[in-house]
Amino acid sequence: MRVAEVMTRDVRVARPDQSIQEAARMMADVDAGIMPVGEGDRLVGMITDRDIAVRAVAEGKGPQTQVREVMSPEVKYCFEDEDTDAVARNMAEIQVRRLPVVNRDKRLVGIVALGDLAVMEGGRAAGEAVSGISQPGGQHSQH
Template structure:
């Protein structure tokens, strides 16, 4: 199975200059927990997650008018759009991440695959293994 059949295509993105408030509103409106941070050509620079906003910014007392650039996770972990679902799972397990960006041949964000997408597409034993490996305490 390829990732194009399970990924969310053409995800909403933001720029490093987007404010934390604006990106939080995007997450609310799009019902997602991660937004790719891209340059003018939609090449990934990083990602901003709801956890980045809550733990790195709000819990530290940072004003929500601060920009994404100071709180995003960079660089973003990416896979190519011709990757197999098994390859994506391996990356998620190795990096212990719950979401991975999918880029096209030009390096432009084409989609995003979340742990939930794997759960819907995979068998019960494979899903359980992904959840276990991603959730392991590690050095990340």
């Protein structure tokens, strides 16, 4: 199965010049803890609720702090035509629960989450991904 068959196509994108309060409100609106950050049609980062808590609130930064100050500039992504099993394995390896999905022109076309993977093939790929993601470490670990 291909990522395009299970991904969510309606993706909200934060801008780097928006406030973290606006980004948090957008996350709350879509009930997500992560959001791509884009300038024009280019992905420039990702922001998570954890980024806001650890890189802003814990450091005494206010709600008007710009997204660019706390976002993660490294963008992990997958392609819409990739195999879902391969993407699930990659999610486990890099320890993430959601990945932006781009087309071969590297334009954002969706987002894939473990929940999306769980609906296919009895959830085997999602289960393997959760097992890998649940290991200590990862890009937002405090260790």
